[in-house]
Amino acid sequence: MRPLMSGCLTGTLLLLLHALSAEAFITYLEVRLPLEVVTGYKCPARRLSQGQPSPRGSVWPEPQLVVPSKLQRHVAANSFRITTNDAGTPECDVLAKAKARYATLLFFNAMQQGKDTAAAPTGKRLDRLDVNVSLLAEQYCRYPRYGDDESYNLTVPLSGDAFLNATTVWGALRGLETFSQLFYQHPDTKEFLVNVTSIRDYPRFFYRGILVDCVTRFLPVKTLKRNLDAMAYNKFNVFHWFLADWTAWRLRLEAFPNLTMVARLPRHMYLPQDVEDVVEYARLRGIRVIPEIAIASPPKLLRDALPGLMTLCQRTDEQLHEAKPPCARDTEWDLADLSHGPTREVYGVIFKEVASLFKDEYIHLGIRLHDRLKIPRDAPPQVISMLQLYIDSVIDFTLSLGIRVMVWHDLLGIDVKIPRDAVVQFCRSEDHERSSVVEKLTKVGHQVVFSSHWNLSAFYYGPDWKDFYKHDPARYYVNGETRDMVMGGEATLWTHIVDATNLIPRVWPRASAMAERLWSSELMTNTEDAAYRLDEQRCRMLNRGIRAQPILNGYCGDQDLDYMDNYPVLD
Incomplete structure (x- = not known):
C-alpha cells in the first residue's frame, strides 16, 4: 500500500x-x-538512518584525508577530458585503458539519455583532469603484487585543471575511481557538478579480497567480469578464484585435459583462454587473481585421470604395506606421496601450468582437511604424522618452484604444524579463540588473511551489512608485530545456493561495507553515518550496471532497476 x-x-x-x-x-x-x-x-x-546525511558526490570507501568544500565546479561532457603522462610508454597500457574506461563512466547518464548536459558556465567549468604517474616502466605495469603502492593525491581546485598524482598505475586507478565518485548531477538541470576538494588517500591493508567458489557451481566468465567491475568500484584488489578440490576440477590444463572429466556438463569448465581473459580483465583494474587449487584433497580424482599415482595411506586395492596407515573407509582423501618420483613430476607440471596462467606470485593450496576429510581432533598419531609429512612435502615442493603458498587454518584444529612460509587464511568465528590463535600464528612467522565474519553466503533479513562494517581485524592485534603480519581480509562466497542469477545482488553492496573497513581509517566506525554514503554507492553501482540490492527503503531515481534493464555492459 x-x-x-x-x-x-x-x-x-x-x-x-x-x-x-x-x-x-x-x-x-x-x-x-x-x-x-x-x-x-x-x-x-x-528517518531511515539516525546518522549525519552525506553530501552528494561522497566517496566510498572513505579516503584517509579529505578537505571538502561546498563550492562547485561545472563539467560539460562535450569538453571535459582526462590527460595522462604515459604517451612515451606504450608498453604500459593500464593507464591508457583506464582513461578511456573512466571517460565513459563519468558521463554514463548523459550517454544513456542521448544528450549532453546543460551548458556549463565558463568561469566555473572544469575542463581537464591531469593524471601524473611516477613509475611507468613496463615492470611496474605488468601485474599487481602484494604491497604495491596504491596511494594517490587528488585535487579539484577552485579554478584551473584538477590533478591526480600517484607513484604507480595502481594508485592512479584508485584515484580515478575516487574522482569519478565526486561527480554528481543536479536533479533539475541534469548538469554535472563536482565540488572543490583535496584528497590524500592510501589503503589501510594491502590485501582486500573476495573469494568466489566456482567448484560447487560453475559461473560464467561474464558474471565473473561483472563482479570484477564492482570490486574495482570499491577498491578491492584480490580475486580468490576457487577452481578445484576433491569434488570437481574446473580448470582445463593442457598437460592433463582429463582432469575436467567430472564437470557436470562439458561447458562447465574454464579453458586456458578463459583464464587469460579474466586475469587480463582483472589486471587492467588493479586486481590480482589468486587460484585455489585444493591439491591436498583431489588425489582420487587425479588417480582416476592419471593411473599410477602413489598415496601416503594404505588403500584396500594395494598390497599391504606396514609403513602406511590405512586410508579411511570410503575415503576420497588419500594423500599423494610426493617422495614418489612420478607423482612429484605430475604435481610439478600442474603447479607450473597453473602459475603460468594466473601470473600471481601466490597459489592457494586449500588444505581444508578438517572440514573436507572429516579428520577428528583426536585422530591417531599415525594419521597426524602422515598429514604432517604430506603438508611439509607439498608446501616445500610448491615453494621450490618459486610459488608462494596460501592455506586455510583448518590444520590448527588437529595439531598439524604449518610451515612458516605459508600465508594462513583464518575464518574461525569464535571470538574467544581468535586472538590467541592469531598471536600463535604471527609469533612463529605466519602472515594472516582474515575471513572471519565476512561470509557472503550467509544471508540475513535486515541491514546485515553493518556486521560486515563493524568487524575489524584490529580487534585481534596483540601488538605492533602482530599488526604487521596481518595482510588484510577477504570475504568468502560459497555457491551452494548462488549462481549467475543472484551472485551480484548477494555480494553487493554488503561487500562494500567490508571494503571500507579494509581501506579506510580504523576510526570510521559509525554505521549510521556510513549508511548514507553506502546508499549513494549502491545507486552509483546501479548506474554502472551492477545490480546491487537496496540497503534502505528508498530508491535511486533514474538508476533504479526498471531503468537498468536496457543498460549495456561496460567493456
Missing part, C-alpha cells in the same frame, strides 16, 4: 482509524522516496 498523503500526521491518522475499526490491524506503509527526501521529514519514525 502506498501512502496517499505524506508526513507524520498522515501516518498517525491512518493508524488511529484502524484502531477504531471493529477489526483492527496495522497496515505497513512503504515509503518509496529518495533518501535525501525521506531524511528531510521531522518525524523520527520516517
Whole structure:
C-alpha cells in the first residue's frame, strides 16, 4: 500500500482509524522516496538512518584525508577530458585503458539519455583532469603484487585543471575511481557538478579480497567480469578464484585435459583462454587473481585421470604395506606421496601450468582437511604424522618452484604444524579463540588473511551489512608485530545456493561495507553515518550496471532497476 498523503500526521491518522475499526490491524506503509527526501521529514519514525546525511558526490570507501568544500565546479561532457603522462610508454597500457574506461563512466547518464548536459558556465567549468604517474616502466605495469603502492593525491581546485598524482598505475586507478565518485548531477538541470576538494588517500591493508567458489557451481566468465567491475568500484584488489578440490576440477590444463572429466556438463569448465581473459580483465583494474587449487584433497580424482599415482595411506586395492596407515573407509582423501618420483613430476607440471596462467606470485593450496576429510581432533598419531609429512612435502615442493603458498587454518584444529612460509587464511568465528590463535600464528612467522565474519553466503533479513562494517581485524592485534603480519581480509562466497542469477545482488553492496573497513581509517566506525554514503554507492553501482540490492527503503531515481534493464555492459 502506498501512502496517499505524506508526513507524520498522515501516518498517525491512518493508524488511529484502524484502531477504531471493529477489526483492527496495522497496515505497513512503504515509503518509496529518495533518501535525501525521506531524511528531510521531522518525524523520527520516517528517518531511515539516525546518522549525519552525506553530501552528494561522497566517496566510498572513505579516503584517509579529505578537505571538502561546498563550492562547485561545472563539467560539460562535450569538453571535459582526462590527460595522462604515459604517451612515451606504450608498453604500459593500464593507464591508457583506464582513461578511456573512466571517460565513459563519468558521463554514463548523459550517454544513456542521448544528450549532453546543460551548458556549463565558463568561469566555473572544469575542463581537464591531469593524471601524473611516477613509475611507468613496463615492470611496474605488468601485474599487481602484494604491497604495491596504491596511494594517490587528488585535487579539484577552485579554478584551473584538477590533478591526480600517484607513484604507480595502481594508485592512479584508485584515484580515478575516487574522482569519478565526486561527480554528481543536479536533479533539475541534469548538469554535472563536482565540488572543490583535496584528497590524500592510501589503503589501510594491502590485501582486500573476495573469494568466489566456482567448484560447487560453475559461473560464467561474464558474471565473473561483472563482479570484477564492482570490486574495482570499491577498491578491492584480490580475486580468490576457487577452481578445484576433491569434488570437481574446473580448470582445463593442457598437460592433463582429463582432469575436467567430472564437470557436470562439458561447458562447465574454464579453458586456458578463459583464464587469460579474466586475469587480463582483472589486471587492467588493479586486481590480482589468486587460484585455489585444493591439491591436498583431489588425489582420487587425479588417480582416476592419471593411473599410477602413489598415496601416503594404505588403500584396500594395494598390497599391504606396514609403513602406511590405512586410508579411511570410503575415503576420497588419500594423500599423494610426493617422495614418489612420478607423482612429484605430475604435481610439478600442474603447479607450473597453473602459475603460468594466473601470473600471481601466490597459489592457494586449500588444505581444508578438517572440514573436507572429516579428520577428528583426536585422530591417531599415525594419521597426524602422515598429514604432517604430506603438508611439509607439498608446501616445500610448491615453494621450490618459486610459488608462494596460501592455506586455510583448518590444520590448527588437529595439531598439524604449518610451515612458516605459508600465508594462513583464518575464518574461525569464535571470538574467544581468535586472538590467541592469531598471536600463535604471527609469533612463529605466519602472515594472516582474515575471513572471519565476512561470509557472503550467509544471508540475513535486515541491514546485515553493518556486521560486515563493524568487524575489524584490529580487534585481534596483540601488538605492533602482530599488526604487521596481518595482510588484510577477504570475504568468502560459497555457491551452494548462488549462481549467475543472484551472485551480484548477494555480494553487493554488503561487500562494500567490508571494503571500507579494509581501506579506510580504523576510526570510521559509525554505521549510521556510513549508511548514507553506502546508499549513494549502491545507486552509483546501479548506474554502472551492477545490480546491487537496496540497503534502505528508498530508491535511486533514474538508476533504479526498471531503468537498468536496457543498460549495456561496460567493456
